[in-house]
Amino acid sequence: MLKARLEHDSVYGRCLATSEPVESGEVVVEELPFAYGPKRDSGIVCLGCYRYLQFGEDGDSLDRCELCDWPICGNCVDDAADHRGECEVFAAARVTFAGNVSEDGVCPQLDCITPLRCYAHLIIARSMSVAAMTATPALDVNRTAVEWSPVYGRYLTASEPVQRGELLIEEQPFALGPKCNGYVLCLSCYRPEVQERCALCGWPLCGPCSDGEEEEENHHLQLECSVLRAARARFYEMPAGSKYWPQLDCIMPLRVLLAKEAQPERWLNEVAPMEHHELERRENADVWHADRVNIAQYLRGPCKLADRFSEELIMQVVGVLEVNAFESRTSQGYPLRCLFPYTGILAHNCVPNTARTIHPSEGYKIRLRAMVDLEEGQQLQHSYTYTLDGTAQRQAHLREGKYFVCSCERCLDASELQTHFSSLKCGQCTEGWLLPKQPTVVESSWSCRSCDYSTSAEDVRQIVCALQAEVNAVQALDMGPKRLEEAERLLRKYKSLLHPSHYIATSLQQLLIEMYGRVQGYEMVQLTDQLLERKAILCRDVLRVLNVFEPGLSRARAMNLYELHVPLVLLAKSGFIANKLTGGELRGQLVDAIDLLKECVEILQHEDQSSQEGILCSVARQALQQLTISVEGLGSELD
Numbered sequence: 001m002l003k004a005r006l007e008h009d010s011v012y013g014r015c016l017a018t019s020e021p022v023e024s025g026e027v028v029v030e031e032l033p034f035a036y037g038p039k040r041d042s043g044i045v046c047l048g049c050y051r052y053l054q055f056g057e058d059g060d061s062l063d064r065c066e067l068c069d070w071p072i073c074g075n076c077v078d079d080a081a082d083h084r085g086e087c088e089v090f091a092a093a094r095v096t097f098a099g100n101v102s103e104d105g106v107c108p109q110l111d112c113i114t115p116l117r118c119y120a121h122l123i124i125a126r127s128m129s130v131a132a133m134t135a136t137p138a139l140d141v142n143r144t145a146v147e148w149s150p151v152y153g154r155y156l157t158a159s160e161p162v163q164r165g166e167l168l169i170e171e172q173p174f175a176l177g178p179k180c181n182g183y184v185l186c187l188s189c190y191r192p193e194v195q196e197r198c199a200l201c202g203w204p205l206c207g208p209c210s211d212g213e214e215e216e217e218n219h220h221l222q223l224e225c226s227v228l229r230a231a232r233a234r235f236y237e238m239p240a241g242s243k244y245w246p247q248l249d250c251i252m253p254l255r256v257l258l259a260k261e262a263q264p265e266r267w268l269n270e271v272a273p274m275e276h277h278e279l280e281r282r283e284n285a286d287v288w289h290a291d292r293v294n295i296a297q298y299l300r301g302p303c304k305l306a307d308r309f310s311e312e313l314i315m316q317v318v319g320v321l322e323v324n325a326f327e328s329r330t331s332q333g334y335p336l337r338c339l340f341p342y343t344g345i346l347a348h349n350c351v352p353n354t355a356r357t358i359h360p361s362e363g364y365k366i367r368l369r370a371m372v373d374l375e376e377g378q379q380l381q382h383s384y385t386y387t388l389d390g391t392a393q394r395q396a397h398l399r400e401g402k403y404f405v406c407s408c409e410r411c412l413d414a415s416e417l418q419t420h421f422s423s424l425k426c427g428q429c430t431e432g433w434l435l436p437k438q439p440t441v442v443e444s445s446w447s448c449r450s451c452d453y454s455t456s457a458e459d460v461r462q463i464v465c466a467l468q469a470e471v472n473a474v475q476a477l478d479m480g481p482k483r484l485e486e487a488e489r490l491l492r493k494y495k496s497l498l499h500p501s502h503y504i505a506t507s508l509q510q511l512l513i514e515m516y517g518r519v520q521g522y523e524m525v526q527l528t529d530q531l532l533e534r535k536a537i538l539c540r541d542v543l544r545v546l547n548v549f550e551p552g553l554s555r556a557r558a559m560n561l562y563e564l565h566v567p568l569v570l571l572a573k574s575g576f577i578a579n580k581l582t583g584g585e586l587r588g589q590l591v592d593a594i595d596l597l598k599e600c601v602e603i604l605q606h607e608d609q610s611s612q613e614g615i616l617c618s619v620a621r622q623a624l625q626q627l628t629i630s631v632e633g634l635g636s637e638l639d
């Protein structure tokens with residue numbers, strides 16, 4: 001741009017204005033096209049030089065590209081630079097050119113070329129940042145490489161063979177802060193429902209964080225406090241009865257913007273290239289509007305940041321956070337979100353091969369490890385969604401929150417890798433299961449694999465919603481015997497409706513595992529052998545599913561291994577006392593329980609010590625020591 005600048009006007013939206021006096025006839029703007037190609041509703045033209053081509057009635061002509069068969073004239077055939085982008089796409093996808101022309105000479109198939117070239121240029125812009133990304137970040141550990149594909153965008157691969165449990169990446173966050181759609185919380189320690197306010201700016205800050213904490217560790221004082229104070233941006237109290245308070249939604253984007261100013265290079269090379277799905281987000285007009293008003297316009301208006309951050313930039317940051325941020329927990333267990341520009345490049349898969357731990361005690365550093373052995377060049381994947389949801393639920397979450405349709409092996413297989421995690425019992429025959437015909441298509445019908453019965457997606461949705469509502473009601477009950485007995489009742493009832501491994505049944509099984517041994521009347525010492533067996537069966541059922549969906553070093557697996565070891569030990573002891581087991585059998589079963597604990601510790605050893613999983617790891621370690629001592633003390637006379 002020579003003598004113009006971009007402005008924002010409430011009537012015109014974005015517009016250009018002269019940036020200095022300009023004389024008549026002077027050049028105001030000079031610009032190269034972002035992309036160009038044939039105009040809409042044209043006839044058949046050469047995709048290299050755009051001259052009209054004569055095609056025969058059957059769409060036949062010699063003027064065809066040798067690689068993809070789309071129209072290219074004889075002059076351009078060896079050097080059609082403009083055509084190269086779409087040529088690769090068409091050749092790879094085997095999209096042929098039909099050559100159909102309407103009566104008025106229009107060839108509609110060519111209307112896709114210019115939009116496709118615009119998209120290709122966006123991709124080129126992105127792949128340039130791929131080059132920057134591969135070289136830039138100075139990570140403490142990095143055994144990965146950045147690749148790019150039209151399906152995934154950028155993604156990470158293992159740059160060398162990596163064994164399960166080994167580190168792939170260690171990275172410090174670019175920014176961290178409260179989640180959106182949250183309640184009023186302390187802006188430094190994220191403790192919910194704080195009444196106290198920061199003495200400097202009046203925004204929520206709990207007493208201990210206002211008084212005691214070192215300023216360097218106080219995120220609020222370090223970051224947004226001075227901005228809010230300088231602008232005299234008032235924090236409004238949450239109206240009674242509100243569940244969440246949108247005024248706090250601006251804090252995390254503001255922290256990213258402040259980090260951008262503090263680390264401009266890191267922003268440019270690492271954060272700016274992150275996917276933010278602007279077009280898709282704009283389609284949800286209500287949410288887009290709410291974000292514009294509550295975040296962009298709030299920061300530019302009451303927070304007086306209009307001359308530092310444009311509305312587009314703020315909306316980009318909102319999108320970057322929505323698509324890329326990871327949820328984490330403080331040492332006290334309060335949720336927050338963190339932005340890791342490099343680890344955030346990981347692609348999604350519904351059967352992940354990496355696991356991450358985030359460490360509050362080390363400035364929220366992230367560590368990414370291999371869950372299973374990885375080969376050099378293998379794509380690294382983690383799950384953006386809950387692996388123990390069915391395909392329809394996972395797909396909805398990924399479509400609505402991450403803006404893509406997952407086509408992983410699990411999603412494309414109606415049986416979810418033979419687990420039947422979404423299968424319903426057929427209402428017409430006794431032995432059949434109802435499965436979706438096209439699992440990634442929302443409106444796909446469902447059909448029985450044993451008889452010819454089929455039903456609509458809507459009917460299946462209604463059944464599943466009704467059952468899920470019943471499960472939610474049980475989950476909402478207080479932790480006690482009624483909750484346990486209701487969960488058992490629902491599991492029995494669902495036997496005639498769901499596959500035993502259906503995700504709704506699995507969620508009830510998981511709930512029961514956590515309750516057997518803990519709720520009143522069902523505490524560990526009170527459980528009969530039959531109920532101990534029940535807990536062990538439930539653990540094994542859930543582990544069977546986890547073996548498929550979270551193979552290797554999975555956190556959920558570790559939790560269930562721990563849960564399983566307890567009934568095994570108690571059953572072994574009571575079996576020995578009742579003379580049902582020999583000494584050798586007792587020892588054998590205790591050694592099995594030791595193996596479960598060893599694997600549990602192997603998985604959880606990398607968790608932050610203050611986290612729930614880290615605490616379970618120390619408990620499992622102690623149990624392992626005690627059990628090992630007991631087995632050693634059994635003596636050989638038992639054999």
Ligand SMILES: C[S@@+](CC[C@H](N)C(=O)[O-])C[C@H]1O[C@@H](n2cnc3c(N)ncnc32)[C@H](O)[C@@H]1O
Pocket residue numbers: 151152153154155273274275277323324344345346347348349402403404405406407
């Ligand atoms: C957290 S970002 C990953 C990095 C991103 N590819 C980039 O270039 O910045 C998430 C986005 O990557 C793409 N993506 C990740 N996994 C995918 C998958 N399995 N299939 C299709 N797109 C995927 C989607 O566009 C998604 O919204």
